[in-house]
Amino acid sequence: MTKGSPTITFRNLDRSLAIESAIRDRAALIYRMGARIEQLQVVIEAANRTNDRIQGLTVRVEMAVPGPDIVVTRIRPRVSGPEDVVQVVRDALDTARRQLAQRLSVRRDAVRDRRSA
Numbered sequence: 001m002t003k004g005s006p007t008i009t010f011r012n013l014d015r016s017l018a019i020e021s022a023i024r025d026r027a028a029l030i031y032r033m034g035a036r037i038e039q040l041q042v043v044i045e046a047a048n049r050t051n052d053r054i055q056g057l058t059v060r061v062e063m064a065v066p067g068p069d070i071v072v073t074r075i076r077p078r079v080s081g082p083e084d085v086v087q088v089v090r091d092a093l094d095t096a097r098r099q100l101a102q103r104l105s106v107r108r109d110a111v112r113d114r115r116s117a
Helices: 017-031 082-116
Strands: 007-011 039-050 053-064 070-079
Touching: 007 017, 017 039, 017 082, 039 082, 053 082, 070 082
Parallel strands: 007 039
Antiparallel strands: 039 053, 053 070
8 A cells, every 4th residue: 555545445345446536536625635645545334235236335534644643434224236236335535534624623723822922
């Protein structure tokens, strides 16, 4: 794994280039935020699969950053196709990005307050 590339794990689900592409696109936005991200891991897990239907999809994003790690989990009970999986992945990564942005904002405000004091 190179810096700026997420670790992607599929469990009980076939690997998909569309899903990996969506993850890499969203991860690139996260890495551009300027935070010291030590690791970004995305796990996509299907509880059960029957034919083309997925029953119980879980997407977990773990981001190792200074301070407490950022962990986001999204669960969808039923998924009808790859588009739904991509949407859940995007939602999870967007939430992780917002949490990182909030943390960076708080840290910048703290630095600004120390300088003005």
